[in-house]
Amino acid sequence: MDGRNRMKLFEKLMSAIFLICAAISVLSLIVITVYVFAKGTPAIFKVGVWSFLSGTSWQPQAGIFGLLPMITASILGTLGAILIGVSIGLFTAIFLSEIAPKRIANIMRPAVELLAGIPSVVYGFFGLMVLVPIIRQYLGGAGNSLLAVIIILAVMILPTVISISETSIRAVPAVIKEGSLALGASHMQTIFKVIIPSARSGIMAAIVLGTGRAIGETMAVILVSGNTALIPHALTDRVRTLTANIALEMGYASGLHQETLFATGVVLFVFIMLLNIVLNVILYSKAGDRA
Amino acid sequence: MSVLSHAAKRRLSDKLLLSLTWFCSFITIAVLVWILSYIVINGITHINWSFLTTIYKPVKGLTGIFPMIISTLMIIGVTVIISTPIGICSAIYLVEYSKPGKLVATIRFATETLAGIPSIIYGLFGFIFFVVALQLKYSILSGALTLSIMVLPTVIRATEEALKSVPDMYREGSLALGASKLTTISRVVLPCAVPGILTALILSIGRIVGETAAVYLTAGYVPNIPSSIMRSGQTLSVHLYTLAKEGISFEQAYATATVLVIIVAILNFIATRVAGKFTKVSTGG
Numbered sequence: 001m002d003g004r005n006r007m008k009l010f011e012k013l014m015s016a017i018f019l020i021c022a023a024i025s026v027l028s029l030i031v032i033t034v035y036v037f038a039k040g041t042p043a044i045f046k047v048g049v050w051s052f053l054s055g056t057s058w059q060p061q062a063g064i065f066g067l068l069p070m071i072t073a074s075i076l077g078t079l080g081a082i083l084i085g086v087s088i089g090l091f092t093a094i095f096l097s098e099i100a101p102k103r104i105a106n107i108m109r110p111a112v113e114l115l116a117g118i119p120s121v122v123y124g125f126f127g128l129m130v131l132v133p134i135i136r137q138y139l140g141g142a143g144n145s146l147l148a149v150i151i152i153l154a155v156m157i158l159p160t161v162i163s164i165s166e167t168s169i170r171a172v173p174a175v176i177k178e179g180s181l182a183l184g185a186s187h188m189q190t191i192f193k194v195i196i197p198s199a200r201s202g203i204m205a206a207i208v209l210g211t212g213r214a215i216g217e218t219m220a221v222i223l224v225s226g227n228t229a230l231i232p233h234a235l236t237d238r239v240r241t242l243t244a245n246i247a248l249e250m251g252y253a254s255g256l257h258q259e260t261l262f263a264t265g266v267v268l269f270v271f272i273m274l275l276n277i278v279l280n281v282i283l284y285s286k287a288g289d290r291a
Numbered sequence: 292m293s294v295l296s297h298a299a300k301r302r303l304s305d306k307l308l309l310s311l312t313w314f315c316s317f318i319t320i321a322v323l324v325w326i327l328s329y330i331v332i333n334g335i336t337h338i339n340w341s342f343l344t345t346i347y348k349p350v351k352g353l354t355g356i357f358p359m360i361i362s363t364l365m366i367i368g369v370t371v372i373i374s375t376p377i378g379i380c381s382a383i384y385l386v387e388y389s390k391p392g393k394l395v396a397t398i399r400f401a402t403e404t405l406a407g408i409p410s411i412i413y414g415l416f417g418f419i420f421f422v423v424a425l426q427l428k429y430s431i432l433s434g435a436l437t438l439s440i441m442v443l444p445t446v447i448r449a450t451e452e453a454l455k456s457v458p459d460m461y462r463e464g465s466l467a468l469g470a471s472k473l474t475t476i477s478r479v480v481l482p483c484a485v486p487g488i489l490t491a492l493i494l495s496i497g498r499i500v501g502e503t504a505a506v507y508l509t510a511g512y513v514p515n516i517p518s519s520i521m522r523s524g525q526t527l528s529v530h531l532y533t534l535a536k537e538g539i540s541f542e543q544a545y546a547t548a549t550v551l552v553i554i555v556a557i558l559n560f561i562a563t564r565v566a567g568k569f570t571k572v573s574t575g576g
Contacts, residue, residue, distance in 0.1 A: 011473045015388055021380030022389075025447070026401040028440045032408070032416045039419055091315035099312055108320065110563060115323050117555045119501030121528045122548050125535045126326050155322055162319070188305040209407075216409025218504040219532050243411045247504055250418065265415045269408075276407055 036269060040262035058229040060257045069231045073239035078214040080150030081157055086207055089161030097169040098191055116159035124220030127152040132224055141236030144226030152220050157210035168202020169195060201282050208279045215271055218243035242268045334549030337542050347514040354543055358516040362524030367499050369435035369520055378446025386454040387476055406444035413441050414508030422509055429523040434510030442495035449494060453487020486565050493562040500554055503528040527551055
């Protein structure tokens, strides 16, 4: 009887431990958010919300903190990467799920996984050694440029876009496809007019996750962007993204300067949270479709 | 006549779209092949035994990556020790204990959000929390604690998948034989889920090896062998970043990048193998 009670107590204890471990994620998220915001928001008000977000000059030594060049660079870089990465990625996903012979698909899938596993700094290094000289030679400028950022980010989001789109295309019920084929539509028509629209919420999720990866990428971007804190006027102009702004100056910044880097983090965080909300809305509406 | 041309147009657009999918897939593979071959061809010639086993003291002409290998291994070790038990226990709670409700929704939301936070934000947080507030300074431990939170979503999600794939029959069988819930989990469910959990482990090791931004801001960039986890250390990725960013030596950078690529390729290979076994086990049961 005593042993059984002890056993019961042990079971209760373990289930409490499991719960505590599960709560660590929630706790971590809260602590991260609180710390980054607590350290960053005061600086935004010290500099002034408007002059911080819309200031076009970033000169820490002179006490001028305008984040607009970095916000512009991050948005343009991400948009460009999404434009290229999503088109190539989506067509590749269609190929993998609907067209590729099994033999080819079986070689391609591990390749895409490998693409996802390559460290970001290796992409950056490749961009620095290959992409930057090519841009310098054929398009002029320094080579370190917004264009280099866009291309490197496009490659880096490919695996995310491909694997999630492929999964969602595969999840489209076979009856929908068969129905379309039975009505006389060609395989291509079926794919583009029936299957893709049915898989759209998954594809949207892939795009949003790709956006998150692109806007958050740091080291690869630093190596190819040139890191000049000015608003770009051409694709070949040097740029500095929000992420690069933090990583480049964190090593030596102090005082208000350091706080403004946390404030940069806050702006980035807000972008990511907006993306998360969009993602949740997409996934929620997907659940709505099913019901 | 017009019907025919419509059909011809359709055939043309079909062909066009089809070739576009082939073309885009070709680009994807070509990019991968280009990057890998470029890095490896330029790097492999600079890799030799002394590059892998000597210390890094450029003033004395020593440019080995041994300290970085040790730092990387230490960070991997500490991160895995911290994150794996927490991740597995979280997954057990989510799959075996939780009932749908606000608590589970909150936990799910938290892990999903954590997975979406950029590594530079983890770096900022790790710096202000572990390095400064907890006074752990730039150290392997600060880096590992930061990375532990970062890989937690990966571990939880993969373990959850592994646990979910264990058929309910097994649980019911064990419970019917009089085993308690805890015994069922530890003796029946977990052993079946081992390959899936191993995959989670390998995936997270891959992320730790490849991470730069978060480690740079928390573990620092001292290119020495850390004498303890309280010391700063430079991982392979951070080393590559420094070499490339400061333009110290592109030869060393190529070689370091090659080492990183080889490590990641091996990890990927093992993960696929383990995952392959995993599907065999679960369908065999």
